[in-house]
Amino acid sequence: MRPRGRKKELKGDARRRELLNALRRLLADGQDFGELNVAALAKAADMSRPTFYFYFESKYEALGAVVAEVRSELIEGAEILFSGRHEDPFAELQQALQGVVETWQKEAGLMQAFAQAASNDPGLWQQMESFVEDFVEPTGRSIVAIHEQQGRTTDLETARQLARTLLWGNERNLYRAAVGHYSPEQWAELLQTLTAIWAGAVLYQPEASS
Amino acid sequence: MRPRGRKKELKGDARRRELLNALRRLLADGQDFGELNVAALAKAADMSRPTFYFYFESKYEALGAVVAEVRSELIEGAEILFSGRHEDPFAELQQALQGVVETWQKEAGLMQAFAQAASNDPGLWQQMESFVEDFVEPTGRSIVAIHEQQGRTTDLETARQLARTLLWGNERNLYRAAVGHYSPEQWAELLQTLTAIWAGAVLYQPEASS
C-alpha cells in the first residue's frame, strides 16, 4: 500500500509555478495585493478557484512563496557590498544602500505587497522579521569592524541592535516610496537621506558612554 | 420645507462616543484590529450592526475618529520638548524621543491598530501621512536651529526631508515594539538606539558637500 515511486516531474510543480508567476506579474503590473482575491489570482493562472487551494493555503502563503524565491537574490545584492575591507566606509555604505534602494525600485510592486500583507498575516510578518534579520548579522559585524578601524570598540549585540533599527527604518521609508510611486529623483533623494542617517549612526558617533 | 433649527445636543452624539470608547477599550485590551469585525464592535457598544453604520462608514473610519481625538495630545507631548533654545540639543532630543516612545508604550494597542490598518485603508494611510507631517515641520525647524547654533547652515527643505525619514523610521520600530509586546527594558533599549540614530543624523554630521 506504500506509494509507488515517482520518477518524472509532476505536472503540479509546473502549475504551482504558473500561479507564482501570475502573482508576480500581477504585482509588477501594479495590482494592489489587498484588493486581489483568490478568484482573480486563479483566473490569471488559468485555473479555477478551488484549484488554487490545492496548491496554497491562501493568497498570503502564495505571496510568501514568491518572496522566498527572490529572497536570496535580494540579500546578495546588499550583503556583498558590505564585506569589503572598509577603506572608505562611507562609500561602501552608500553602495550598499543604493543596492537596497534599487531592489525596491525594481521590485516595487512585490516589496510593497510584502510589506503591506505582512501586517495582515502573522506568517508573513514572521517571514519579514526573519528577512530583515538576515541583514542584521552581517551589518552588525560590519559596524563592529568599521568601529575597530576607527579605534573604537563596539559590542556586537549593540551593533546588531543599531543595525536592526536602521534596517526597519529603511523598510518603512522604502515602502512609502513604493506606495507613493516616487520618481527617480525622489528615490535618489531618499537614498541620500538614508545614507546620511546611516553614516551619522555608524561613522560619526562620539565615544560610547555608560 | 427647510429643516427647522435644532437647539439641544442630539442623543446621537452620545451614542457615537460610546462606539469610539468601545473601540478604544477593545484595542487597549489587546484586541487585534484586523480580526475585529463590525458586529463585535457594535455589540461592545450595545447596539446592532446596522446601527453602527448609521454613525460610521466602516471600522476604519471609526478608528480614524479615535486617532483624531488623541492626535493633539500626542503631538503636544513631543513638540513642546522640541522648542527649547537648544542649549543641550542631545538632552532635548532624548527627551523628545522619550515622549514619543512613552506614548506608544501607553497607547500601544491604539497605535498598533492605526499603523496596521493604515496599510489596508487609503483614508487611514492619508491620515497617517498627515499625522507624521505634523511632526515634520517643527522637527525640521529645530534641526535648522541646532545646526545654526553649531555654526552650520542647513536648508529647511533638506532638514524636513531628514526629519521625515527619521520619523517614519521611528514609526516602524515603535510598531514592531508594540507588536512584539516589548518589555520596559526593551522599550528603553529602543529609545537609546533611536536617540543614537537621531543624534548621529542631526548633531554629528560633517559639513555638507554636494
Added chain:
DNA sequence: CTCATATTCGACACAGTGTTGATAAATTAC
C-alpha cells in the same frame, strides 16, 4: 490496460459587509 495517485472544479456552507425599509423614539412647533 489497470489501478493508484494526482489534479481539477461545480456546488455548497459560511462569515462578513453594506443597504433598505418599516418602525420607534426623541425633538420641535404651535
Added chain:
DNA sequence: GTAATTTATCAACACTGTGTCGAATATGAG
C-alpha cells in the same frame, strides 16, 4: 399637550469572498 418632523434603531436582504467536499478526470507505473 399633541401633531409634525427629524433622528435613531434594527430585522431582513443582497452581495462578495473564503474555504471545503466530493465526484469526475488526467497521469504514469507496471
